[in-house]
Amino acid sequence: MAKHRIYTTSFASVYPLYVAKAEKKGRTKAEVDQVISWLTGYGQTELEAQLEQGTDFETFFAKAPKINPSRTLITGVVCGVRVEDVKEPTMREIRYLDKLIDELAKGKAMDRILRKSAS
Template structure:
């Protein structure tokens, strides 16, 4: 998928896959939402509004209240690419969330996922 197509894809279309990935490994939707809110600064109401409005990935991140100041502590590989080395800022934000969801699904403690 080209980046432009991904950027226009509604975040709400991918969200159920994030939930399924977490729940398949015994984690919860609430834990996933905590991670998303930690990363983007949305509260539960704001996140739900983004889902209900079918905001694109681009708008989801553009309208995010405030990216977490510890975002640079998210490191590692997603799809064989180091997230900290991705040059496209929007793609990097998308992959940061992918990395956090991967860590959740691998059973990592929430404190470590949230870089506390």
Template sequence: MTEHKIYSMSFGKVYPLYIQKVERKGKTKEEVDQIIFWLTGYDDQELKQIIDEEKDFRTFFKDAPQLNPNRELIKGVICGIRVEEIEEPLMQEIRYMDKLIDELAKGKKMEKILRNSES
């Protein structure tokens, strides 16, 4: 089976696209970072290092300090596929992030985007 191209793509090349997407809708880079930090456990300095070192998506998620256990509460459709039904673990992690960025761009409140176990 051929590997998805995004796995070897530099996270730093896609990151500005996330920011552009949300800024067009009046949201900010800081909100994108908040989502990334919540999802992966990275902090500002670690994120900058990943971008500077041009780490790929596989490494970005493999080296994540603490994948948020509440990420499994993320449900819905992204790119025509239900994120909760994606069987490939790395693709599911990538789509979780896509879904959260999409929700931010659509104006969803940050408290709802960053799922709590009580939600």
């Protein structure tokens, strides 16, 4: 079975869309970066390096410094698919990120987005 094309898509090409979605709803780029850092463990400098290098999604998640173990607390539907039901590991990580960006854009409190009360 062929890989989904999102795996070879540059993270840098989608990142501005995440930021635009958040900013459209009154959130900030810094909050998007905070969500990404929480999920992946990338610091600001490392994240910017990944963006500059044009790293694809598969590599972005494969080389993430520290995937957050609390990410399994992320549940819900993204694009009609329950994130907790996604079997393929890389696609599940992408869906987790999509869900976090959705929650940010919907105005949820950062503590809830980062699952602080549950962890």
